[in-house]
Amino acid sequence: MEYDEKLARFRQAHLNPFNKELGPRQHEQRASKEAPEVTSEEALPELPPGEPEFCCTERVMDLGLSEDHFSRPVLRQAIEECKQTILELPEQSEKQKDAVVRLIHLRLKLQELKDPNEDEPNIRVLLEHRFYKEKGKSVKQTCDKCNTIIWGLLQTWYTCTGCYYRCHSKCLNLISKPCVRSKVSHQAEYELNICPETGLDSQDYRCAECRAPISLRGVPSEARQCDYTGQYYCTHCHWNDLAVIPARVVHNWDFEPRKVSRCSMRYLALMASRPVLRLREINPLLFNYVEELVEIRKLRQDILLMKPYFITCREAMEARLLLQLQDRQHFVENDEMYSVQDLLDAHTGRLSCSLTETHTLFAKHIKLDCERCQAKGFVCELCREGDVLFPFDSHTSVCTDCSAVFHRFVWPDPPLGQVCVFPVGREGRRGGGRGDIWGSVFAA
Template sequence: MLGLTEDYFSHPGNRLGLSSHEELQIAIESCREIIMRLPETSKRREKLVERLVELRLKLQDPTENEPNLKTVLGHQFIKQMSKTMKRNCDCCSKTIWGLFQMWYYCQACGFKCHEKCVGATRRSCVALAVKSTYQLKICPEVGLSNQMYSCAECKNPISITGGTADEARLCDYNGLYYCPNCHWNDLVSTPARVLHNWDHTPYKVSRGSYQLLKSSEKRALLEVREINPMLFNFVEELAQIRKLREDILKMKPYFLTCSIALELKLLCKLEDRQHFVDGSHMYSMRDLTQAMDGSLTQDLSRTHTEFAKHIKLDCLFCQAKGFVCEICNAGETLFPFDSMVSICPRCSAVFHSDCFSCIDTMCPRCKRKQQKKQTSWEESSSSDDD
């Protein structure tokens, strides 16, 4: 096609009167042009792609002298080279040809761009924008006039009635308008719609909002009890998850004082959801999504069953920390995470719910402690009088 053969790419033999390094560079550029012109399904293209990779390995590319890590607007860009062809640059929206183009990737937010576009990056790293919570108003549209008919990110002119190049696209997450270069019609569920309407339908958002929501989907930023407590009454899965989380927190003290549990690292089974071990009120967007499809309930149920089996059946040390109902003195050993039990708020003793509801003032354990304290005080007073 260009008068070059695959053998030329394989063995640059100083045919142009240049150094082998210069000939390799010329061969690589020519090979790139041929690959771009050949159909994607062409067998010759596949062979040339493999040859191009070999040539790149032979040649010490000048880009290798570039730093592997660049910091721009909070992005921690890391130099990449891959065989994946289908990537788009978040800066110029054009294709990144991973086989023969160097590109950079931000590990914090997923921003991808050509090497030449690093300096032209306009969007700050969204990982820096993730604070203590999300924007929780449903599509708070501000209007194009308030944006001065310009893109919220790059400030290029946009219009509702404009053509493809300057089309105004609404971001469902923050209510701002963007140009097509900054808004690729990515679809994602937004926290506001999920929490207020339990609506997990994906809506169109800007690239910045998409990267923000994706990079923070595992972070526990949502306190459902404060934002919409009625959600637990209408979503059965959430109510079940809340109960399972509360039970697991009641099991936690057993594992922290049990040498066998510490050796087995039982609590590490929830290391991917550390907030489940720290409390029962915070949720991540991933938690809510998996609560909707039922997978989180199944996972937590299996973990709950495994934890309860260790405490009640497998471990004698944990079994010894159970309670006997001191009101009826009957039945099996009780544990705080059992169903149909009540826990004294003063001494944390466990009783059958029916028995505990019959108590007028204090539970037997609290009375016993009070009597012991009173006796000790009286003995102390009598010894002082003597």
């Protein structure tokens, strides 16, 4: 009996509401013909005594949503009537629940009319932005222009492949700022002054990006300060996003995220992996207080000393050992430049562990696995002991004049400017220092 009642309700809900030739009795007769085992009394169960009928709801509730010819005024009127019906129906009743579902469908239908899924180009180029039309149906994205939710199921939206700027298709022509990636490509440097504030008066009490009027009192719009640029922005251009500030890292070793504008957040995200920080020039004292940086610098110096072995070793080139550092290519080019991501990983300890593993792998190839690389080792020319030395060994030192390798207990690291104590070797290797002696060794 309960199943028959549900079946009758289902069929009644799916009848065509625009078929005016059929009255309520004819609906019952048709339902009874389709399901002869269900009687008219069973198909239309009586309502409980406390639940009155609302005849005015039938026209609203039976609005044919499968049709596409409704105009916006008709849908708005139907939405208002449906809302009023929901308020009049008894709480938690079946009819009220059905009315809520119908209200949702009506609003979705109205939204489809506002934002039709028209055939738009897949690629749009605007102010150096390269926008690609998204095909995902996610509803968790927010338009960077109008600061509203992007309903991927109903609305067309685009994403810039350069700076990941997201917006509705209707907001594309309202964009006034160029792509941040162009700034990264042309400028490629950080603001290294900590929150360089100049005051709202220097901005004429307007947003630094969209020039909308702002005030610290929140009238007409709240002024929000970006900790990276020091400037003030409106609530549409500053969403209180958090980011690590490079200036605070290199000066204070402070990694606490601060509030930044949307433009600054995209710029910092694109610059995070770019090695543009020369710490020895910006803050040389940092190496005296941060032990992790000292360890990382030593590992990077050793890797640079290992590099000549790999570029002259066929096995190392076939194994592509240097690609172990492909995510940090600057580590095989110099030992001075750092990116913000390098400093973040150094702070958490991940960079030190990763470099130690790479250093161990490189040293194992040179000293154990490859006979050709072993043959390019050195013998201490002062003590003449039999063990083979390499310039990256911790117990060795390298002469800055003749590039010879010695035991550290025999020849400690000399101060800068000290003349080589091995004149025969110096005269024999005269011509260019470390590069020439290594060139003669690697050519063997």
